[in-house]
Amino acid sequence: MTEPLEPNTQVPAEGPSVPAVEDAPADAVLVPLEDIASQIEQASLTRRAFLGFGVALAGGAVGAAFLGQLFPVFASAEDTVSPLIPDYDPASKAWTFVVDTGKCIGCGLCVVACKEENHVPESSEFTRTWVERHTTMTDGTMYVDAPDAGINGFPAACTAPGSEGKTAKSSFFQPRLCMQCADSPCTGVCPVSATYKTADGIILVDARRCIGCGFCVVSCPYGARYITPSDEDTPASMPGVADKCTWCYHRISNGQKPACVEICPVGARRFGDANDPNDDILTVALAAGAEPLHPEYGTAPRVLYLGPTLQEA
Amino acid sequence: MRTKIRRLWASVRPRTRRGRLVAAVAILGGAAVLAVAILAGAAMAWNPYLDFALHRDSNAKQWATLPMSFADSAVCIRCHITEASRLASNAHADIGCQSCHGALLAHVDAGENASKADVMIKVPTDEVCIRCHAAAVGRPADFQTIVPANHYVGQCLQCHDPHTTLAQHPPVVSHPLANLPPCLTCHGPDGFKARNERHPSGLLTDQECLQCHVAGRGPQQITLPGVSVPPSASSVPASGKPTSSGVTP
Numbered sequence: 001m002t003e004p005l006e007p008n009t010q011v012p013a014e015g016p017s018v019p020a021v022e023d024a025p026a027d028a029v030l031v032p033l034e035d036i037a038s039q040i041e042q043a044s045l046t047r048r049a050f051l052g053f054g055v056a057l058a059g060g061a062v063g064a065a066f067l068g069q070l071f072p073v074f075a076s077a078e079d080t081v082s083p084l085i086p087d088y089d090p091a092s093k094a095w096t097f098v099v100d101t102g103k104c105i106g107c108g109l110c111v112v113a114c115k116e117e118n119h120v121p122e123s124s125e126f127t128r129t130w131v132e133r134h135t136t137m138t139d140g141t142m143y144v145d146a147p148d149a150g151i152n153g154f155p156a157a158c159t160a161p162g163s164e165g166k167t168a169k170s171s172f173f174q175p176r177l178c179m180q181c182a183d184s185p186c187t188g189v190c191p192v193s194a195t196y197k198t199a200d201g202i203i204l205v206d207a208r209r210c211i212g213c214g215f216c217v218v219s220c221p222y223g224a225r226y227i228t229p230s231d232e233d234t235p236a237s238m239p240g241v242a243d244k245c246t247w248c249y250h251r252i253s254n255g256q257k258p259a260c261v262e263i264c265p266v267g268a269r270r271f272g273d274a275n276d277p278n279d280d281i282l283t284v285a286l287a288a289g290a291e292p293l294h295p296e297y298g299t300a301p302r303v304l305y306l307g308p309t310l311q312e313a
Numbered sequence: 314m315r316t317k318i319r320r321l322w323a324s325v326r327p328r329t330r331r332g333r334l335v336a337a338v339a340i341l342g343g344a345a346v347l348a349v350a351i352l353a354g355a356a357m358a359w360n361p362y363l364d365f366a367l368h369r370d371s372n373a374k375q376w377a378t379l380p381m382s383f384a385d386s387a388v389c390i391r392c393h394i395t396e397a398s399r400l401a402s403n404a405h406a407d408i409g410c411q412s413c414h415g416a417l418l419a420h421v422d423a424g425e426n427a428s429k430a431d432v433m434i435k436v437p438t439d440e441v442c443i444r445c446h447a448a449a450v451g452r453p454a455d456f457q458t459i460v461p462a463n464h465y466v467g468q469c470l471q472c473h474d475p476h477t478t479l480a481q482h483p484p485v486v487s488h489p490l491a492n493l494p495p496c497l498t499c500h501g502p503d504g505f506k507a508r509n510e511r512h513p514s515g516l517l518t519d520q521e522c523l524q525c526h527v528a529g530r531g532p533q534q535i536t537l538p539g540v541s542v543p544p545s546a547s548s549v550p551a552s553g554k555p556t557s558s559g560v561t562p
Contacts, residue, residue: 104453117381152444250378251383256383
């Protein structure tokens with residue numbers, strides 16, 4: 001609250017406005033100069049203090065910048081290669097995962113390898129990857145079975161309830177994993193931003209932030225997520241948090257292929273970098289007509305599927 | 314209440330100029346230390362270089378630096394040249410070693426001077442063979458399968474070399490053959506264990522089978538009632554190789 005000053009009070013127009021004395025009567029417009037001299041003095045002091053504070057702030061900022069140069073505390077956005085993972089530049093990678101259902105024999109070794117490589121809990125209800133068998137019977141009905149997520153392979157006949165006694169007309173195996181969607185619902189629904197996307201498009205979960213609410217588990221249209229149990233060794237060594245396939249982030253960031261790709265005996269799972277000029281995985285897959293699974297879900301899934309799909313079976 | 318606060322303030326307020334200075338320095342200094350501690354704590358919590366930080370990159374780093382179990386399959390052939398060459402030109406050529414032998418990074422990292430216990434690898438069991446080759450709905454049409462009920466199960470590696478994928482001799486028949494139907498009932502061209510393709514395809518009788526497949530001669534020991542074992546063959550063990558005692562200079 002300020003009061004207009006009399007023009008002949010010789011206070012510079014650009015100077016700080018003088019706060020009015022609180023108990024001054026509202027009609028006291030003319031104020032003698034000597035009465036407000038102490039206030040002017042106080043204002044100057046305030047200005048000096050303010051300037052001093054600004055200088056101190058600037059000095060602190062310069063000092064912090066200097067110290068930051070001496071000790072690189074924060075990663076710079078201009079770093080082309082992540083200083084955290086030597087020789088790995090996430091932004092330069094276009095990881096491509098191709099699954100060929102025409103080649104898959106349903107041995108389930110990929111599920112076994114994933115459990116071992118990533119310390120996924122033993123029970124089949126916790127799995128980062130699994131294999132489904134899609135069977136069309138001679139009467140036109142379709143069944144999907146995945147006994148124990150396919151970790152023990154598949155029995156001779158379809159195990160889906162209701163399929164007993166029916167004869168299979170056509171059937172194929174469909175390995176499943178996280179699609180690493182470009183437009184991922186799981187990262188959007190997380191209330192604590194625990195799940196996020198890296199520069200190379202891999203979606204990870206920060207287990208230290210995850211509160212285990214399970215929103216991401218139900219938001220994933222591909223069912224790729226689960227909540228880790230409390231009594232077992234888990235991928236992030238933390239129970240009660242969301243976990244999912246990372247395309248073996250620890251392997252691909254170190255020049256290796258995911259464990260399921262490494263172990264697949266028939267080459268039904270393939271992995272590569274579309275930005276690598278020596279890697280033709282994407283061009284070959286697209287030339288063969290590879291398509292993502294259920295693009296109508298609208299999440300822009302990034303795993304490409306070759307071979308028979310649900311519609312063709 | 315207000316009077317209480319006034320009395321409290323009157324009892325503690327600095328009364329000298331020096332006291333006011335000390336109080337001001339203490340209050341401002343305390344605030345400064347607190348601010349620095351909060352800012353430094355926040356900076357450390359978000360410092361991507363620190364393992365306990367909440368920074369995104371530090372979490373990505375945690376994921377990227379987890380230990381591996383599976384080695385790069387290309388590494389295996391550096392040492393295992395024989396197996397690699399046997400694999401090279403057959404149906405199993407494109408299968409990585411770890412598909413059957415399990416995760417082998419520890420084996421690779423152990424190095425040449427490691428103890429045998431450290432580099433021991435898993436010998437595949439029949440479960441691994443059956444996992445892929447048992448007939449099941451859904452397997453590709455051109456994939457070789459067997460019906461386990463119609464096949465010897467539990468002894469795959471006795472006939473099949475998984476590296477060359479060549480099938481070798483049938484296994485030792487351990488059951489007594491007394492009162493059993495003739496050989497060709499089971500071992501005919503369409504029998505549950507087909508006759509070896511190298512055998513003559515003409516008409517065979519049990520007597521012709523038994524010319525070779527008698528006890529003590531060759532790897533397949535068969536004991537049929539009424540068939541006498543040649544005395545010279547008794548010193549030849551089942552492996553087909555004569556023992557040192559059998560070879561006299």
